[in-house]
Amino acid sequence: MKDKKNAEPAPNCSLPDVPIRQLPDDISPHREHLIREIEKKWVNGTKLRYYYFRDGEHSTDDVESQIEKVEAAFDIWREVNIGIEFEEIGSIEEAEVRIGFRQGDGAWSYVGRDILEYPGQYERTMNFGWDLTQDPRGDGVDTPVHEIGHTLGFPHEHQNPLAGIEWNEQEVTDYFTGPPNFWPIAKIHHNVLDKYMTENIEGSDWDPNSIMHYEFHAALIDGPDPYDEQGITPEGGLSRVDKNRAKTFYPAQAGGDLTVLEPFKSQRLSLGPAEQRNFAVEPDATRDYTIQTFGYSDTVMILFEDQDGDLKYVKGDDDSGTDQNAQITHRLYAGRRYVLRVRLYLNWGSADTAVMLW
Numbered sequence: 273m274k275d276k277k278n279a280e281p282a283p284n285c286s287l288p289d290v291p292i293r294q295l296p297d298d299i300s301p302h303r304e305h306l307i308r309e310i311e312k313k314w315v316n317g318t319k320l321r322y323y324y325f326r327d328g329e330h331s332t333d334d335v336e337s338q339i340e341k342v343e344a345a346f347d348i349w350r351e352v353n354i355g356i357e358f359e360e361i362g363s364i365e366e367a368e369v370r371i372g373f374r375q376g377d378g379a380w381s382y383v384g385r386d387i388l389e390y391p392g393q394y395e396r397t398m399n400f401g402w403d404l405t406q407d408p409r410g411d412g413v414d415t416p417v418h419e420i421g422h423t424l425g426f427p428h429e430h431q432n433p434l435a436g437i438e439w440n441e442q443e444v445t446d447y448f449t450g451p452p453n454f455w456p457i458a459k460i461h462h463n464v465l466d467k468y469m470t471e472n473i474e475g476s477d478w479d480p481n482s483i484m485h486y487e488f489h490a491a492l493i494d495g496p497d498p499y500d501e502q503g504i505t506p507e508g509g510l511s512r513v514d515k516n517r518a519k520t521f522y523p524a525q526a527g528g529d530l531t532v533l534e535p536f537k538s539q540r541l542s543l544g545p546a547e548q549r550n551f552a553v554e555p556d557a558t559r560d561y562t563i564q565t566f567g568y569s570d571t572v573m574i575l576f577e578d579q580d581g582d583l584k585y586v587k588g589d590d591d592s593g594t595d596q597n598a599q600i601t602h603r604l605y606a607g608r609r610y611v612l613r614v615r616l617y618l619n620w621g622s623a624d625t626a627v628m629l630w
């Protein structure tokens with residue numbers, strides 16, 4: 273029997289509205305674009321631990337069949353072989369990613385590091401608000417692949433200004449205020465009409481086949497040719513560009529030894545935009561240490577403690593858009609091992625950037 277539900281257009285993901293981080297007015301557009309492109313991404317090597325709401329108001333009766341679809345989506349991301357790991361855990365307190373199935377509440381995820389900033393510790397960071405087993409896109413798996421893409425820090429591809437899509441705003445508004453989405457105007461702007469600031473780091477300007485792109489029928493688009501005639505129908509699944517982008521920000525972690533960051537010995541970073549270096553810190557005395565970057569640069573720096581190979585977040589700093597350097601001061605313990613990850617947004621000075629511990 274052909275389900276009537278399948279004949280209707282499928283609903284779309286809608287992102288939670290969070291404030292845009294304020295940056296000084298006087299920074300260059302290039303610098304601002306790089307900051308916007310990178311600011312929500314995790315440092316590479318992060319393990320994202322996720323928790324499912326299996327009962328209660330954030331869950332649904334047939335939760336296991338929904339979880340099956342989400343697990344298939346995590347497996348698709350694992351197969352890309354990026355430097356981010358995903359691990360299901362049973363403890364909500366330890367989970368960065370908290371996945372609910374509250375019906376009628378739409379499909380959404382906070383974007384990248386916003387997960388740590390905005391939802392409370394027991395709140396959902398991701399939701400699936402319709403029956404994934406009835407979602408025709410990728411047999412119910414494309415929607416969770418898309419939401420995990422947001423969790424990794426990737427925004428909506430149709431809001432990429434390089435797409436050059438000219439919307440028929442009236443048609444877009446009529447479409448998304450109607451079934452099955454029923455969105456208010458602000459949500460339509462936030463998820464469709466607004467354009468992002470972006471910097472083309474990995475070398476592909478726009479990907480209409482991205483998993484992060486909605487499907488649009490032709491009436492919603494005034495141009496360019498041929499989309500005003502054909503509409504845009506992504507192929508489904510992760511595109512080649514999706515995988516390249518994921519690997520640009522999260523290249524597979526090469527095993528092997530990290531450079532040890534020794535007290536008072538500065539280490540040059542020699543990084544390009546979005547690149548990252550990793551160091552080991554092995555204190556021989558227990559005391560307060562400071563770790564700081566040097567040079568005219570925007571960096572994000574995260575310190576983890578290595579607990580038998582499991583890296584636990586200790587402290588982080590992000591100096592992007594400021595005149596400051598990233599700096600962490602924290603008590604480190606003799607005999608323990610720490611890992612420091614430093615990702616560059618942009619070095620705008622003529623000299624190299626460096627990091628030092630003292």
Ligand SMILES: [Zn+2]
Nearest residue numbers: 285286418428
């Ligand atoms: Zn989305």
